[in-house]
Amino acid sequence: KGPLSVWKYKALLPVSGEPVTLKEGGTPIYHMKKIGAEIGLKEAYAKHEGMNPSGSFKDRGMTVGVSKALELGMKSVACASTGNTSASLAVYGARAGIPVIVLLPQGKVALGKVAQALMHGARVISVKGNFDDALRLVRELCIENGIYLLNSINPYRLEGQKTIGFEIVDYFGWEVPDRIILPVGNAGNITAIYKGLNEMKKLGIIDRIPKMTGIQAEGSAPIAKAIKSGAANISVEEHPETVATAIRIGDPVNAVKALNAIRKSGGTAETVTDEEILNAQKMLAVKEGIGVEPASAASVAGLIKLRNMGVIEDDERVVCVVTGHLLKDPETVIKNCDKPIEVEASEEAIEKVLGIK
Numbered sequence: 534k535g536p537l538s539v540w541k542y543k544a545l546l547p548v549s550g551e552p553v554t555l556k557e558g559g560t561p562i563y564h565m566k567k568i569g570a571e572i573g574l575k576e577a578y579a580k581h582e583g584m585n586p587s588g589s590f591k592d593r594g595m596t597v598g599v600s601k602a603l604e605l606g607m608k609s610v611a612c613a614s615t616g617n618t619s620a621s622l623a624v625y626g627a628r629a630g631i632p633v634i635v636l637l638p639q640g641k642v643a644l645g646k647v648a649q650a651l652m653h654g655a656r657v658i659s660v661k662g663n664f665d666d667a668l669r670l671v672r673e674l675c676i677e678n679g680i681y682l683l684n685s686i687n688p689y690r691l692e693g694q695k696t697i698g699f700e701i702v703d704y705f706g707w708e709v710p711d712r713i714i715l716p717v718g719n720a721g722n723i724t725a726i727y728k729g730l731n732e733m734k735k736l737g738i739i740d741r742i743p744k745m746t747g748i749q750a751e752g753s754a755p756i757a758k759a760i761k762s763g764a765a766n767i768s769v770e771e772h773p774e775t776v777a778t779a780i781r782i783g784d785p786v787n788a789v790k791a792l793n794a795i796r797k798s799g800g801t802a803e804t805v806t807d808e809e810i811l812n813a814q815k816m817l818a819v820k821e822g823i824g825v826e827p828a829s830a831a832s833v834a835g836l837i838k839l840r841n842m843g844v845i846e847d848d849e850r851v852v853c854v855v856t857g858h859l860l861k862d863p864e865t866v867i868k869n870c871d872k873p874i875e876v877e878a879s880e881e882a883i884e885k886v887l888g889i890k
């Protein structure tokens with residue numbers, strides 16, 4: 534009962550007290566009519582996680598993780614982040630009134646995310662290294678100093694994020710989608726959604742699990758490479774590079790769980806180029822009115838590629854989880870769009886450039 538939200542599923546979440554909440558979850562599922570028509574898929578949907586309080590799916594993990602931190606009597610919380618985790622932790626830490634420390638890879642975090650972490654009062658440390666360096670350092674920092682670590686190595690993060698699976702099942706009911714496609718970085722989200730779907734199956738609410746399909750940027754694709762080569766585990770990408778800085782992660786902490794989720798569900802993993810990512814971002818915005826940041830558009834770029842490869846069948850119902858809001862990374866948008874047309878402040882000048890007269 535009640536509106537869709539993370540805490541609608543409180544009975545399935547490991548938090549006993551009153552949660553620290555900003556009404557996260559209950560995000561919209563949009564039918565992608567035009568993009569679907571272009572690739573011959575009648576049932577292509579996008580679940581817009583950018584519509585969460587801090588603008589990404591991370592809020593689902595943080596509402597549970599920060600609630601748990603309070604329950605455990607922790608004095609401060611920390612994370613390393615490519616941006617959205619730090620933005621979300623800053624928001625929920627502020628809500629909870631608990632000090633927040635975030636470690637960011639220097640020069641590789643989208644502007645909107647840094648703005649959020651700063652404005653919501655986190656101590657923002659910029660590390661001369663990449664995300665994987667920052668994660669190693671924050672784990673040491675937390676162990677040495679009794680600070681509560683809230684990267685997705687913390688299982689309470691995945692507990693919150695599994696509600697994406699709950700909401701997809703709630704929306705489609707018995708007609709479970711055939712496939713769920715999502716961008717993969719540290720691989721927490723694909724692991725979490727798979728867990729949620731398995732719980733729904735155990736509860737007898739669904740009778741089958743959608744194919745979990747992970748999409749990575751070509752320059753940062755340890756999971757996709759392992760799936761495509763059949764390797765038991767990943768080989769770490771030493772120098773991950775992609776315009777989709779949110780998923781610029783070479784050594785995903787949840788790799789083993791994610792490979793299991795993909796293989797057990799009969800899913801797959803694929804890579805897309807930065808160009809395909811930016812094209813998908815523009816298609817979503819211009820054709821469907823859905824504004825997402827580059828990493829999120831990787832799921833739709835992957836949908837298109839897998840469809841063109843013949844991996845996705847004509848009659849499949851597919852849900853792409855688009856994970857973060859367009860406003861998170863305005864610099865990339867400005868770089869990839871035409872400049873605004875400058876005119877003198879007169880109607881004639883405007884009509885002239887618009888070719889109206």
Ligand SMILES: Cc1ncc(COP(=O)(O)O)c(/C=C/C(=O)C(=O)O)c1O
Nearest residue numbers: 614615617618718719720721722856857
């Ligand atoms: C927009 C967006 N889309 C996809 C992912 C990948 O999710 P995971 O595979 O669960 O890591 C992220 C991840 C971001 C961070 O890892 C971080 O913020 O530190 C993201 O921000």
